[in-house]
Amino acid sequence: MSYRWFPSLLRRAPLAVVLALSLLAAPGAIAETHDAPWHLAHGFRNLDNGYSYTLSGRAWGLLRRAVTRSPERGAPPGRVANDGATLRANGTHPTITWVGHATLLVQLAGVNVLTDPIWGDHVGPPLFGVHRLVPPGIRFEDLPRIHAVVISHDHYDHLDLPTVQRLARAHNPTFFVPLGLGAWLAERGITNVVELDWWQSQAFRGLTFTATPAQHSSGRGLLDQNERLWASWVISGDGRRFFFGGDTGYTPALAEIGKRLGPFDVAALPIGGYSAFTAKHPNHVNPEEAMQLFDDLRGRLLVPMHWGTFAMNREPFREPPTRLLAEALRRGEEERVALLSQGQSIDW
Ligand SMILES: [Zn+2]
Numbered sequence: 623m624s625y626r627w628f629p630s631l632l633r634r635a636p637l638a639v640v641l642a643l644s645l646l647a648a649p650g651a652i653a654e655t656h657d658a659p660w661h662l663a664h665g666f667r668n669l670d671n672g673y674s675y676t677l678s679g680r681a682w683g684l685l686r687r688a689v690t691r692s693p694e695r696g697a698p699p700g701r702v703a704n705d706g707a708t709l710r711a712n713g714t715h716p717t718i719t720w721v722g723h724a725t726l727l728v729q730l731a732g733v734n735v736l737t738d739p740i741w742g743d744h745v746g747p748p749l750f751g752v753h754r755l756v757p758p759g760i761r762f763e764d765l766p767r768i769h770a771v772v773i774s775h776d777h778y779d780h781l782d783l784p785t786v787q788r789l790a791r792a793h794n795p796t797f798f799v800p801l802g803l804g805a806w807l808a809e810r811g812i813t814n815v816v817e818l819d820w821w822q823s824q825a826f827r828g829l830t831f832t833a834t835p836a837q838h839s840s841g842r843g844l845l846d847q848n849e850r851l852w853a854s855w856v857i858s859g860d861g862r863r864f865f866f867g868g869d870t871g872y873t874p875a876l877a878e879i880g881k882r883l884g885p886f887d888v889a890a891l892p893i894g895g896y897s898a899f900t901a902k903h904p905n906h907v908n909p910e911e912a913m914q915l916f917d918d919l920r921g922r923l924l925v926p927m928h929w930g931t932f933a934m935n936r937e938p939f940r941e942p943p944t945r946l947l948a949e950a951l952r953r954g955e956e957e958r959v960a961l962l963s964q965g966q967s968i969d970w
């Protein structure tokens with residue numbers, strides 16, 4: 623409908639113009655350093671040599687989106703009530719709760735962990751960004767004591783500064799972050815931080831936290847693109863292994879995580895955010911690629927996330943889970959997909 627199209631153009635066009643102008647200042651290829659293939663002299667790169675997600679390509683994509691109508695998205699998914707009482711009373715029983723988008727509450731061996739926590743109603747830089755469509759599945763005040771937080775990367779829909787500052791004040795958790803985010807958080811008053819490179823591990827309260835690769839990018843603005851590392855995470859202990867995908871595109875290179883650290887009892891993988899590309903999206907798996915990644919990782923139970931929470935992306939709300947379940951059925955793996963509602967908890 624046109625009343626939707628016009629505000630969308632107003633909202634997106636300025637960012638597209640800024641992105642396009644920034645191309646003039648975009649740096650070229652940067653020399654690798656010698657310590658790891660994904661380290662550059664300034665910033666980081668992906669493992670797949672064919673990866674390409676240039677600012678020019680993104681600027682054109684935004685311009686295209688600004689002048690074309692979005693498909694009807696339908697109603698956002700509902701959520702289930704979760705007052706947190708069972709989670710707060712829980713001792714050592716492993717549970718997972720989908721709070722919304724990439725925010726999960728993971729309980730393992732008496733340790734309560736949040737992934738990419740966001741309780742805000744809006745994500746993005748001032749003047750830009752998107753609003754929340756589904757309230758968090760559990761109220762911030764109803765959370766159990768949070769011992770650890772893992773952050774996948776610095777994009778606004780994964781690293782929400784007001785939420786991490788609120789968590790630091792209310793729970794003083796240890797923040798597990800990829801390289802480069804320690805200094806960023808320290809500048810903002812958060813110093814209880816463990817910063818890891820891909821494949822580095824840290825023991826914590828009987829568990830092991832390991833930063834693992836993802837195919838993605840980073841940046842809060844135009845001038846800090848790929849300066850801080852992006853990661854997926856493995857949390858293991860008490861005979862169980864959990865994988866958190868964060869934000870990632872598909873590359874067979876990620877199978878190495880399954881080889882080294884799998885199989886995983888639960889793999890939480892993103893399934894939304896792919897639709898701006900007609901072909902393969904370099905930064906986001908589509909539902910079929912998510913199933914392939916799940917198999918590559920040697921996952922046993924797939925918990926889908928990164929869909930149906932914010933007014934971002936373009937695919938109709940029901941499309942990612944519908945396509946995921948169809949692909950799971952085709953592979954005979956439908957019983958291995960735990961499609962949660964926001965607020966829903968499961969044992970694992
Ligand atoms: Zn991202």
Ligand SMILES: [Zn+2]
Nearest residue numbers: 777779780869
């Ligand atoms: Zn994201």
